[in-house]
Amino acid sequence: MDIIKRMYRSLYNKYGPQGWWHSDNKCEIVVGAVLTQNTAWPNVERAINNLKAEGALEPNIILSMEENRLKGLIRPSGFYNQKALRLKSAMSWLVSNAKKAKRMERMELRGQLLAINGIGKETADSIALYAFSKPIFVIDAYTRRFCAEYGIMEDGEYDDYRLCFEESLGLDAKLFNEYHALIVAWGKSRRAARTTN
DNA sequence: GGCCAGGTGTAAA
DNA sequence: TTTACACATGGC
Numbered sequence: 001m002d003i004i005k006r007m008y009r010s011l012y013n014k015y016g017p018q019g020w021w022h023s024d025n026k027c028e029i030v031v032g033a034v035l036t037q038n039t040a041w042p043n044v045e046r047a048i049n050n051l052k053a054e055g056a057l058e059p060n061i062i063l064s065m066e067e068n069r070l071k072g073l074i075r076p077s078g079f080y081n082q083k084a085l086r087l088k089s090a091m092s093w094l095v096s097n098a099k100k101a102k103r104m105e106r107m108e109l110r111g112q113l114l115a116i117n118g119i120g121k122e123t124a125d126s127i128a129l130y131a132f133s134k135p136i137f138v139i140d141a142y143t144r145r146f147c148a149e150y151g152i153m154e155d156g157e158y159d160d161y162r163l164c165f166e167e168s169l170g171l172d173a174k175l176f177n178e179y180h181a182l183i184v185a186w187g188k189s190r191r192a193a194r195t196t197n
Numbered sequence: 198g199g200c201c202a203g204g205t206g207t208a209a210a
Numbered sequence: 211t212t213t214a215c216a217c218a219t220g221g222c
Contacts, residue, residue: 037204043219044203078219082205120205140203184203191201200222210213 003152004168008175011182015189018181020130027059029131030094033123034086035077046076059091059098086118090127106134106171121158129180135171137162138180142187 028048035044050073051057056065071084093116101109106128113124121139128134139161147153153164169175 033203036202038202038217039204040202040220042202042221046220076219078202079204079217080219082217086205118205122204126203138203142203180203187203202219202221205217207216208214210211 002168003150004165007146007150008169008179008182011186012178015182015185018178018185020177020181025057026094026098026131027062027091028057030090030127031057031062031087033126033130034090034118035074035083037079037083037123039078044077047074050074050076059095062087062091063095082118086116089116089118101132104132104134106136109134110136125162129173129176133173135166135173135176137165137169137176139165140180140184142184143180145187145190146183 031051032044032048035047048057051062054073056062056073062070067084067088070087071080074080074083074087077083093112097112101112104112109128109132110124113119113127114121119127125136125138128136129138139158143161147156147161147164153161156164165176165179169179
């Protein structure tokens with residue numbers, strides 16, 4: 001059994017199930033994926049709560065909302081000028097493609113998401129995995145540190161990391177979902193430990 | 198007060 | 211192809 005499989009057991013035993021985005025609210029997942037770009041999650045939660053409080057966590061409502069009002073609501077998540085536009089683009093795609101997306105082949109869905117302005121590889125893969133249960137392994141800053149730490153890979157391209165996990169684990173959306181969340185849990189606890197030392 | 202967070206797009210070397 | 215920079219809030 002290779003290091004990637006072993007580390008999954010190890011992280012799971014240490015941190016337990018993370019339960020990331022088991023909500024079936026696609027809008028909330030897409031919004032979260034966009035707002036969390038280079039942003040701490042608690043700030044994203046504030047923004048999402050603002051939208052929820054206004055009953056605005058729905059694609060058509062976000063689409064019809066006046067731009068400055070949307071910016072005001074998502075302000076706590078930072079980069080709100082560009083993120084407001086990105087949300088509108090993403091919601092526009094969601095409204096017309098959410099149904100079809102379920103039946104799409106995973107790389108086809110990925111391609112469509114990547115064509116949306118403001119959605120890069122990590123955001124596209126997060127949406128494909130967490131909103132549509134497609135088996136695509138999400139690579140983020142924590143994953144890169146994790147790979148360096150355990151000698152799995154260093155200085156690779158995004159897709160080099162992704163393929164490394166996908167080839168080791170096989171295409172398993174449930175597993176990818178949990179593993180990515182566990183790596184983030186690992187990264188956060190590691191950072192917390194460092195700042196107290 | 199400075200550094201950083203579950204990135205992305207654009208422009209210039 | 212690589213590197214630099216803008217984008218912005220809130221926690222520590």
